[in-house]
Amino acid sequence: MCHCEEELARRRSNPPDFRIFLESTGIATSPRCESVLLAMTKIMNLTPLHLAYDSLRRQKRRTLLTMLAITIGSAAVITIMAAGKGVERFVLGQLDAFGPDTLSIETQVSSAKHNGGGFGSVGITITTMKDIDLETVRRHPNILAAYGMVSGQEAVSYQGQLKKVLLMGHGYATPDVEKFDMSSGRFYTREEEDGLAQVAVLGATAKEKLFGDEDAVNKIIYIRGKPFRVVGVEAKRGAVFFFDLDNMISLPTKTMQKKLLGIDYIQQIIARMRDGSKSKETSAELADLIRANHYITDSNHDDFVVNTTVDAQTTLTKITGGITLLLVALVGISLLVGGVGIMNIMYVSVAERTFEIGLRKAVGATARDIQRQFLSEAVLTTVGGGVAGIILGMVLALIIYFAATSLGFKWVYSISLISIMLAIGFSAGVGVLFGWYPAKKAARLNPMDALGHE
Numbered sequence: 001m002c003h004c005e006e007e008l009a010r011r012r013s014n015p016p017d018f019r020i021f022l023e024s025t026g027i028a029t030s031p032r033c034e035s036v037l038l039a040m041t042k043i044m045n046l047t048p049l050h051l052a053y054d055s056l057r058r059q060k061r062r063t064l065l066t067m068l069a070i071t072i073g074s075a076a077v078i079t080i081m082a083a084g085k086g087v088e089r090f091v092l093g094q095l096d097a098f099g100p101d102t103l104s105i106e107t108q109v110s111s112a113k114h115n116g117g118g119f120g121s122v123g124i125t126i127t128t129m130k131d132i133d134l135e136t137v138r139r140h141p142n143i144l145a146a147y148g149m150v151s152g153q154e155a156v157s158y159q160g161q162l163k164k165v166l167l168m169g170h171g172y173a174t175p176d177v178e179k180f181d182m183s184s185g186r187f188y189t190r191e192e193e194d195g196l197a198q199v200a201v202l203g204a205t206a207k208e209k210l211f212g213d214e215d216a217v218n219k220i221i222y223i224r225g226k227p228f229r230v231v232g233v234e235a236k237r238g239a240v241f242f243f244d245l246d247n248m249i250s251l252p253t254k255t256m257q258k259k260l261l262g263i264d265y266i267q268q269i270i271a272r273m274r275d276g277s278k279s280k281e282t283s284a285e286l287a288d289l290i291r292a293n294h295y296i297t298d299s300n301h302d303d304f305v306v307n308t309t310v311d312a313q314t315t316l317t318k319i320t321g322g323i324t325l326l327l328v329a330l331v332g333i334s335l336l337v338g339g340v341g342i343m344n345i346m347y348v349s350v351a352e353r354t355f356e357i358g359l360r361k362a363v364g365a366t367a368r369d370i371q372r373q374f375l376s377e378a379v380l381t382t383v384g385g386g387v388a389g390i391i392l393g394m395v396l397a398l399i400i401y402f403a404a405t406s407l408g409f410k411w412v413y414s415i416s417l418i419s420i421m422l423a424i425g426f427s428a429g430v431g432v433l434f435g436w437y438p439a440k441k442a443a444r445l446n447p448m449d450a451l452g453h454e
Contacts, residue, residue, distance in 0.1 A: 059349075062345065063381060063384075066341065066342055066345050066381050066385075067381055067382075067384055067385035067388065068385070069334070069335075069337070069338030069341055069342075069385070070335065070338050070342075070381070070382050070385030070386055070389060070427050070430065071385040071386075071388045071389040071392060072334075072338075072389065073331055073332075073334050073335035073338055073389065073426075073427075074335075074385065074386045074387075074388075074389025074390055074392075074393065074423040074424075074426070074427055075389040075390070075392040075393040075396060076331040076334070076389075076393070077328055077331050077332075077389070077393065077419060077422060077423045077426070078389065078390055078392075078393025078394060078396075078397060078415065078419050078420070078423055079393045079396045079397050079400070080324060080327045080328055080331060081324060081328065081416060081418075081419035081422075082393070082394075082397035082400070082401075082413065082414060082415055082416075082419065083324075083397065083400055084320060084321070084323070084324030084327075085412055085414040085416070086397075086400065086401065086404060086411045086412055086413070086414070087320050087323075087324075088316075088317060088320040088321070089410060089411060089412040090404070090409050090410050090411055091316045091320060092313055092316065092317070093410035099179060099272070099276075099309065100276050100309050100310060100313075101272055101273045101274075101275070101276030101279070101309070102177065102178075102270065102271065102272050102273070102308070102309050103270075103271050103273065103279065103282065103283060103286075103306060103307065103308040103309070104268060104269065104270050104271075104306075104307050104308075105129070105133070105137065105268065105269040105271075105286065105290065105304055105305070105306050105307075106267070106268045106304065106305055106307070107126035107128065107129050107267060107268070107303060107304055108126065108302070108303060108304060108305050109124055109126065109303070126265075126303055127263070127264075127265040128265070128294055128303050128304070129148075129265055129266050129267065129268075129269070129304060130264065130265055130266070130293075131148065131264075131266070132293055133266075133269065133290050133293055134146060134147070134148045134171075134266065134269055136286075136289050136290065136293060137269055137271050137286060137289075137290075138271075140282065140285065140286060140289070141274075142273050142274050142275055142278055142281075142282045143271050143272070143273060143274070143282070144176065144271075144272045144273065144274045145173040145176035145177050145271065145272050146171075146173060146177065146269055146270065146271035146272070147170060147171025147172065147173040147174050147177060147253065147269070147270055147271075148169075148171050148253045148266035148268070148269055149168065149169055149170060149171070149253065149266060149267055149268045149269070149270060150168075150169035150253060150256055150257060150261060150263070150266055150267050151166065151167065151168050151169065151267065152166075152167045152169075152256070152260065152261060153165070153166050153167065154167050154223050154224060154260070155223075156206075156210065156221055156222070156223050156249065157221065157222045157223075158210045158211065158219065158220075158221045158222070161210065163206075163209045163210055165206050165209070165210075165247065165248060165249050166247065166248040166249070167223070167248070167249050167251060167256065167260070168248050168249070168250050168251070169250075169251055169252070169253040169254075169255075169256035169257065169261075169266075170201075170250040170251070170252075170253060171193065171252070171253045172187070172188055172189055172190045172192070172193045172252065173190075174187065174250070174270075175187050176272065177270050177271065177272045178270070180234055180235065180237050180245075181234070181235040182201075182232050182233065182234060182235060183204065183233050183234065183235040183236075184215070184216070184217050184232065184233045185201070185216075185217040185230070185231050185232030185233055186231055186232045187201055187231075187232055187250075188201065188231055188232075188252055192252060193252035193253065193254050193255065194254065196252070196254055196255045196258055196259060197252060197255060198226060198227060198228045198229065198255060198259070199228060199229050199230075199231045199251075199252065199255075200221060200223075200228040200229070200230050200231065200249050200250065200251055201230070201231060201232045201233070201234060201249070201250040201251075202216055202230055202232075202233045202234065202249055202250075203233075203234050203237070203244075203245060203246040203247055203248045203249065203250075204233065204234060204235065204236045204237070204246040205244065205246035205247040206246070206247055206248060206249050207233045209247075216230045216233055217230055217231065217232065217233065218230065218231075221249075223249075223251075223260065224260060226259060226260075228251070234246070234250075238408075253266065276309075276310070279308040279309075279310050279311075280308075283306045283307075283308055283311075286306055287299070287302070287304075287306050290304055328422070332426060335426055335427070335430055336430065338430065339382075339430040339431075339433060339434035340434065342378055342381060342382065342430065342431065342434045342435065343434040343435070343437070343438060346374065346377070346378055346434070346435055346438035346439070347438050347441075349374070349377070349438075350374065350438050350441055350442045353442075354445065358445065358446075361445070367443040367444065368443070370439075370442050370443040370445075371439045371440060371442065371443035372439075373439075373442075374435065374438060374439035374442045374443075375431075375432065375435050375436060375439040377435070378431040378432070378434065378435020378436075378438070378439065379428055379431035379432060379435060380431075381431060382427040382428060382430050382431030382435075383424065383427050383428050383431065385427060386423050386424050386426070386427025386428070387424070389423060389427070390420055390423050390424070393415075393419075393423070394415055397413060397415060398413060401413040
């Protein structure tokens, strides 16, 4: 071991006299040495975290630019997860119109006839759902009320004005199944539906299109040249999955089947259960009963599907959660890209401060001290960017909330603890991951070579 190395080892184990040591190595003649000596005396008494903070403070512009990518990425994590909660609340809120204890039975193409999936069933009309299926559903002990539904679009006229409106064949039991009120008049009765009465109930928007401010009850409208008497007008209901419930006219299902469409089948059955907690059992039992009506022995050949509101909520929650997770993963990739930028900046910082590193090691700093200092700088930068990103993300999520509610959406402003922990944790992780190697490189510098670096 040479004299310099012995001296260096001794000085590291015993607090040195900086000036004597530097003069013995010939470094004291450097113009920078005099100004650095006093600073180094103070530096040796500081922790790596203090040193890291002081270094970042002296390079404010570089630090801010380095933090920018992490800030944007963390803000995106907070905003996306908050928006995901808002979308989930909006989607689930659309189902509130039906309630948690409703179920629907819809026709579908049997897998026995269609094995292609995708768009192969487009344009195919299923005619197997009959009134007997509706009566079967109504007789089930857990069904409170049920109605059959058909739909179509026709030109409706009143006093010579023609308006194209969606016609919905709704059974007389619709008010007992769905949640809505009447603004005027009433809903049609079972006797009127069984007697194929030509009566109609208007949605709020349909009423305004045809009658404006005029009272519509007991007025006559014409559909395909047939007169229909308006018996009621619904209160505003809004939209469900962007389907405007106010811009339609409800007719008795049987009247629409026989007098307008000329069909003997229904497209869908909507029912309300007495006990929503038994939805799985009720769905399975109704499926068995309808299979018997349709002479189906293999469930894989079903030409119908039974869905409950709970099933729809579960499916939609999984979909929105999956989309949110995918977007957060994409943001995570951008944070990793930001980490590469941090690594490059750390390499530049190590190169610029080679003399400082050598001087610190010469006066007793260990390789671990150097590594901790530079690693602390990387983590402070990323965590600082993460905190700034969380604040920015909260503001952006709040802006989205106000924008959504102003448009009439049922939105929620929710910043979850998980999203905050994810943003901070990912930011710190990026700092450790991409700051480790530059810090290790700085720690491995030979003090004699570093002190000779200009």
